[in-house]
Amino acid sequence: MKKTLTLIFLLITIYSYSQETTYKFGEITANDLSFKASQIDATANAVVLYESGDSKFTVDDRNINVNTTYYFKIKIFNKEGFKHGTFSIPIYANKNNSEKVVKIKGITHNSNTKNQTHLSLNNVFTEQENTNWKSVKFTMPNLKENCIIEVSYTVVTPFKFNLTGWDFQSDIPKLSSQYKALIPGNYFYNRSLTGYLKLSLNNSTVKKHCFHVPGVMGDANCEEIVYGMKNIPAFIEEDYMTSKENFISKIKFELAESVWFDGTKKKYTTTWDAVDKEFKSDKNIGIQFKKIKYFEDLIPEEIKNIPNDLDKAKAVYTFIQDHFTWNEKYGIFKNARVKQAFEAKIGNVTEINISLINALKTVGLNTELVLSSTRNHGVPTKLYPIISDFNYVLAKVNINNTYYLLDASQKLNPFGLLPFKCLNSYGRAMDFKNDSYWVNIIPTKNNKTNLYASLVLNEDGSIHGKLRRVSTGYHALNKRIAYLKLNNDEIADDFENIFSNLTVENYTLENKNDINKPIIEVFDFVVEFDDPRKIYFNPFFGGSFQENPFKQEDRLYPVDFGFIKKYNLHFNIELPENYKIESFPKSEKYNITENGASFEINSKLIEDYKYTLQSNLTIAKDKFLNNEYNSLKKLFEHTIIAQKTPLVIKKVETN
Template structure:
């Protein structure tokens, strides 16, 4: 009754829901001929308002391959409502449960709790059993809504050796590790033999095994607020992950399982859909030879081949590092996943006589790769690399709006794992400090026919140009793009155009002319904001504090140069003062320079972010840095009539 009458969550009154309790338990049982993993979950959630109704739908991913399957059992759910002073229960019906195919081997079991209303408490339980002991279920203590109690227990027998990875910024209320004991009923024909009962004789016996028993509890965990200034919430939420290092049954040798990066990369290299997709480019031999003969310079040849592939095959939006189609099928259908395209690219580069290899990586939204924990599921993407003397030229052929050497921002996430043709690997830095988001705006302002009018030219390079081209491509009408990208109150854009919009290897030039809606020539005093179309109009950092880093995908440089003609009959009454400040020992810099030269006023501002990661202890300074830029760029020039 107390949960059903709870009006708000006292520690976060803005929460649309609160997880009352989320309890998980994982342990081993003996299956038909080997150990199996069992994972149980029991969760209760309080729904405060309609904004949380969609979160009464849940997904349970499960594996279903040719030789291994996960089985979901005992799935039950119920919605509790307090109606007319009585607690009513609405149970989950089988009609509210269905399966959804994600890939050939991965599915989702989806279910929606019935009759969810404001004030409801929803509850569900389920069990998953699997013979895939490599994949011990991880546990998330934190999520979209605050959590009052989150508990995970695990019992691991002495035969299995897991490496545990804990992350997050919330403390454990309970963190226990104890020795225990478990009895397993084992058949004689199994892989484990009891003392004095070796061989394949039929029968069974009870085997006693030492266990390690874990219990982790977190209380009053705050909701995790996702934003665009992190890679992904999965990098920062409080959770525990497991990686099987190896196993050793009684009277048997130890078996290592992908416990080194060498083993991980070798396993991936030998998986169908990886190396094989780089060795089937013979059907493009003639076209590749033409390109190779035309471009003797290796770097130019590499980019030319990637450009040829981009012009013939379009990315379908799917990531991955294993090809889903043969190279010939990809080329014939003219569409494919990132793996389809970039593994084909590696093969084409090799065909052209280049030392090319794939690089496995994790996209920003997939999370960072922890180099101390070799895990296959760290990766979800692949790009190409060409060795040029002592450097690696990294290439991606999925984006038609950027040069192939300019990796998509989704790929800029620490380091990737390069695998050569001997299945040997090494780490490669994915971020290039020389490639930034560069923008230079040159403006001229003055009075024309009584209105403030002027011309602006924006020069965009590298990531700024790529992002602008992508934004233009998403909008069918260029007028709509300019209205959105250059929106300023009281200003009307009269003309606009692009130079080099389709030529992705060059600087993108944007030109526009504008005028004010209001006539100003009759005013005794004129106020002019010289930074009319600045990039810093709102402080994006509003939270009081922050527990995790701010991560920008690229470094950035934004310059603005404006010349203002002082109208005839007016003089300068007041100018903003020049200013300069920086953050984190040059990690970010801002300068504002202003001066009058005859009848002209010249203003120049430069904002540069020279690093991409700002730690939590730098957040307050970063927030103040943004506030300072916005305040300074909003200051106005004051002109008055000369005869006053």
């Protein structure tokens, strides 16, 4: 079984004897010019022939900076690859310090080494992205098919907490990628290598007396590290995955401790015990938990007097959910003011969910805060606290040995049904009285779409039918989100547009606004055929999936559906005497990965006048490992083919 590779190093790493590669700027080889996409990936629009990063600590007027020099040599095969000739370099600044980009240079090579176009610095510009971030941007000149571009620049940063690190993998394949760093012994970094690809180069050597600060007694030895990979496939994003940052092959650094020449030490990584204590007094987290008394007079007495704890929790959740409007901000670790937000009836996620926690505590329920991360933000590491790994706050209420995770910022989510973006493995629960701990984020299992179709074929070849669709769990939530701004006529029109020759005569929708009940839809429809002598009708009404979401030959990262799901169909049709069924989908059952997913058809012809079909597609796990990918892919292929099999009805010729 393959697992995401995560390695943590101290200052000294494992030795290996692979040779590092160096390239001289401006030199193009015959191999570079003749290289074709088919040699690594026939579908590639561009390829990195070679890239490198080189980080060194420097001293400028007693200020210590980290200078990282980047070099890229990229071959662009076609016009679709021209986007890889555009660069955007993020730089960070705060009130006291700022990063900068220096020594930018670039060459576009066309046809041969003599046909060169140099990047003009007049075409390099800086764009302000937000308060703390800018981007230095430029596009390489004279891009043509099969050109080779070379780019080099240096980023100077005073922020040493996170050494630059290196992404070995990107959205195009690479022949060779290398990262090198010279780290003074004053600085101790935790290092992590994530992804599924192995290093081809992993060297570590010690350089004596390499780092000195003018005016300060003493010097330090340095560790010179070199990491490299070769023949790196492109990272292809596909449906049903969390953030690519969880799986892309890269090396990350985090400053753990610094030791100055006089022996003074400063620790940067911390423990959860220290984090718990810090958050307890934090004005945006712990202090906001002390607003419980404020909510005592706000919670209606009828809620306080509910005898059943679960019913009481649901009532409090609905009270806070109805009271607030989310301002589209998360607000984690900043700008959280519960009292002001409640009075204004608008707040960020943190303010709304801490209000929920305080309100639940007011009615005597055991409730905690959960720090979490959304799916597009990445999964938090469990190895040591990295607060930036979290970007969301949830509430956790504990009732009768069961816990419920809640987010009252979303109007359409019933009690216990988190937003899909929050279904991301686990979070960190804390109440500031006991030690914090990891808690699993387990989605609801009741996510179904049930279709009940009852049809009658008339003697003239037209079909009258009734389709009843019942959606629960996340399927119901997705319907409510889709229908939020649509009226019944618009929903019926959208349904009609899926099928040819189908007209909706009547449509009803139940529980659109009652988020605690299933969404129930009923379509009364008629279908008329151009040639009623031979009728082709799809009893699956288009099927659960229109196309296979899994297209890669292999997928190194897991498939993450977020939640388990079921699609059930109950279909029947009655025929008049002048028609008979010529062919129909056959009964079958297809299972994979120890009942992790299945597709089943039970098909039955009753005499000559009635046909019934029952079918279900079940995704019984929310996550499938990469070694289950091909089986899952085949299941979807099989399901889609089966659901495109028509019911064929032929008119009986009479003399």
